[in-house]
Amino acid sequence: MSAPTGPDPLTPVLTRRWQSPRSWSLSTYEQLEGYQGLRHAFTAHPDQLVALVKESGLRGRGGAGFPTGMKWGFIPQGATGPGAKPKYLVVNADESEPGTCKDIPTMMADPHSLVEGCIITSYAIRANFCAIYIRGEALHPMRRVRHAVEEAYRAGYLGKDILGSGFDLDVVVHAGAGAYICGEETALLDSLEGRRGQPRLKPPFPATSGLYASPTVVNNVETIASVPAIVLGGSDWFRSMGTEKSPGPKIYSVSGHVEAPGQYEAPLGITLRQLLELAGGMKDGIPLKFWTPGGSSTPLLTAEHLDVPLDFEGATAAGSMLGTTAVQVFNETVSVPWAVMKWTEFYKHESCGKCTPCREGTYWLVGILQRMVQGEGTPTDVETLLDICDNVLGRSFCALGDGATSPITSAIQYFRQEFLDLCATQPAVASEVEPAGAMA
């Protein structure tokens, strides 16, 4: 992707202020272009901001990659009918997908970029109330965001008649209470309404019936924090990074068996081979075995996929998904069935219980995987796992169930023999194993 005229390998935009002293304070933020995007945004008609974000090609950074400007454009406007209802912006800061660790450092190091993004977005969609839903375990990020909100109120960036624009906005920082499912946007809305965090049937989508059954935009932290730079730089500037369909910079969170794990902000489309070079290579030189491009819900990839461009299209073409660009790297010392068992235990724990395929499926998947890892599995268990996954994928109420099957099916695709070897090496089981035995 690095054409001679292309951007540098790393392109700090969201992370450009992180090294500054007290980067989280208003004074630092204002010295570094802070709130200039907002001032410029107020010179535009809200619809022009929606058009700008559409032109920029910004896609949601929470995992699904839905075009942000299009999402904003779905909000009904007008003095009568559905457009007359109050509109809401809800920021999804419930970062919980295993491997994902980009929003928490963003909120810690540069909370004002999120607050400024919230104001511009709320102005664009004509919302006067915005809630930032932060996972409960992220206490220090919550302090930073709360402090930034208080500073913004004192400076006149929030409240009534912001900067003389006539636009009013209140922002509430809201703590979750420990439920991965609340990262699903409709479950988040139910949670924000003071209910169990269980997903809603879609349609109606949040754009027409979201918070309090009113038109609502739900966007990820990194998405919203990208907005001020787009307003200042314009869509052509934003598109000078990344690819045609996946433009812009993106924070890649590299973790696991590498020498220098951390946050690397690069144009969309960087490869794992390039990221590993930046991260100092595999730890202690032990070879790569498997990795996730964007969290545990994105199918595993292997050393065959070092040169897959990590943008939305590239990851999908390789049989996975870009997800949250949570690049978890595992070396040859890690057992694939064990890793998959651990992830499946996570999905079982976090399944909200609303729908049967996910609730029951994850229960049985864990049981089978634990049995296999304990050395009491049989080769037919592999087919049973795939059969259960087939009954969960696409049949669950929300994407949690789908995501639960990703590690299992991809692990069996690339490492089937490792599952079989786990059974074959157990003498107690091996004696009773007949090849090609049919399921009872």
Place this chain on the structure above:
Amino acid sequence: MMFDDLTRERTREIISRYPQSRSALLPLLHLVQSVEGHVSQDGIRYCAAALDLTTAEVSAVATFYTMYKRTPCGEHLVSVCTNTLCAALGGDEIYGRLSAKLGVGHEETAGEPGSTGSITLEHAECLAACDMAPVVQVNYEFYDNQTVSSAETLVDALARGEKPHPTRGAPLTDLRTASLELAGVFPGLETSVAGPSVSDETLRGARLASDRGWRAPSMPDAPPAFPPLPEKKP
């Protein structure tokens, strides 16, 4: 359990933040936990009365979320990430050693709940600090890049009544104070906000870019004109 006037005042303030009162339920459960050290039936009744809900409605919510503890907790809550990546890098061993050392299992408390140095242990799902794995939290403050021995040292200090500073976060307090902050009440925010937050890992990419002179493409000198106002659809 008595909920005093200050708690009632905070309750009213929390409810006033939201367009609809029921949205205050999660913060109020955190508030109740800050007073009681857990969420008791009294706490359930208090929230129900404050929001004009039934106790069944509040119980349904309180039991759904893992951060609301239904039995009295220790002064500190120690959470060890045992999700796949942390576990592979030592999280399982850390949890196992702490469990053996404290003589307690998941969501069990060593020591008299609420007394100084008492510790509730739990294994946690991914805590979103994977570049600093394996990670432990105490009262939701981050202790990054742990080993079995560093985690043991940490827990020993907590048990002695000490409060080692987190790797990232504010000076350690206790679970009740953290719960108050989760309710959205931040006494001393000007001080607590300043705790360290950026680790070497957080800054790695930004520093590497600085060292090598890599930058995002320059923005235009002045913000470019906005796209024209889209034509109204008939």
